[in-house]
Amino acid sequence: WIRWAEAKRTTLNYLLGDWAQAYALADALIGETEQGESHYLEGEWRMYRSRIRLARGERHGAVEDARRGLEAARAAGDAQMVGPLLAWNARLFAEEADGAALFVEFIALWLQTRSIQGSPTMAPDAATAARTMGRGREFVAAAKAVAGGPWLDGAGAFASGELARAAAIFGEIGTRPDEADARFAAATELLDLGRRAEADVQLEHSLAFWRAAG
Numbered sequence: 001w002i003r004w005a006e007a008k009r010t011t012l013n014y015l016l017g018d019w020a021q022a023y024a025l026a027d028a029l030i031g032e033t034e035q036g037e038s039h040y041l042e043g044e045w046r047m048y049r050s051r052i053r054l055a056r057g058e059r060h061g062a063v064e065d066a067r068r069g070l071e072a073a074r075a076a077g078d079a080q081m082v083g084p085l086l087a088w089n090a091r092l093f094a095e096e097a098d099g100a101a102l103f104v105e106f107i108a109l110w111l112q113t114r115s116i117q118g119s120p121t122m123a124p125d126a127a128t129a130a131r132t133m134g135r136g137r138e139f140v141a142a143a144k145a146v147a148g149g150p151w152l153d154g155a156g157a158f159a160s161g162e163l164a165r166a167a168a169i170f171g172e173i174g175t176r177p178d179e180a181d182a183r184f185a186a187a188t189e190l191l192d193l194g195r196r197a198e199a200d201v202q203l204e205h206s207l208a209f210w211r212a213a214g
Contacts, residue, residue, distance in 0.1 A: 003029060007041045011119065014048050017176045019213045023052045030065075033072075043073030043085045044119055050088065051121075051177075055213070066092050080118035083109055087125035094132035103129050107142050114146050123155035124170070124178045130159045131185075151175075158182055163189060164202070180209035 006025055013022035026049040033042045046069030054062035066089050073085040086106040093099035106126055116123050123143070130139035136159040143156050154169035163186035170179035183206040190199035 003032075003039055003041065007044060010045065010048050014051065015120070015175045015177065017209060017213045019052050019055075022048055026052075040076050040078075040081070043069040043071075043076065043081050045069075046072065047085055047088050047119065047121075050092070054092065055210070063092065079109055079113045080115075083113070083117075084119035084122040084125070087122045087129065090129040091125045091132070094129045099129060100133060103133060103135065107138065110142055111145055116146060116148075116152060120151055120175065121178075123151045124158065124175070124181075127155035127159040128181065131161070136160055154178065154182075158185070161189075167202070167205075176209050177213070180206045 006029060010022050010025040010029070013019070013025065026045045029039070029045045030042070030049060033039060033045075046065040050062045050065035050069060053059075053065060066085075070082075070085040070089050073081040076082075083106065086102055086109065090099050090102035090106055093102060103126070106129075110126075127136075127139055130136050139159040140156055143152055143159075146152060150169055150173050154166050154173065154175075157163075157169060158166035163182050167179050167182035167186060170176075170182055183202045187199040187203035187206060190196075190202065
């Protein structure tokens, strides 16, 4: 139960932007598993460490954690563990051949369970993977069959290209990394449209988070 509570602290620190604490917690918990102390939540711990490693430019470590995290989630044999790890891996490998297969597997599992139980990052991750692959409509269609809420609303807006709306929803939820990602995507799109002033506003909001998170 102590490990379970530490896992929830890891999630909250990640979502709120205290990445130094989130990384330290995840790293310590993973260290226990590497000493032979297996745990149902290992996949989740590796997922959060993978995210922070990727943001810090440590792609090799991020990939290793993502893959080992998915293996651990499959070993746990619970959809609420497998779903988030499939979504994160699909996002991480969205521009590679593996990404499409992982995304298809995620959608199939999602339609089977009709739930977003598990890590709250699942829907935004799958939406980001879908948008990168040009499969936003597929994500939105699948999402209609799933019991939703604001996380799903934000993810659906992102997959549909309503990026400023997605950022606003994520901001209301309080998931700061997802809001920052959406604002960065919105800034990129606005720049492509030649709307520099609007892009700068979105970009500064996004950069404020990344600077604070380190």
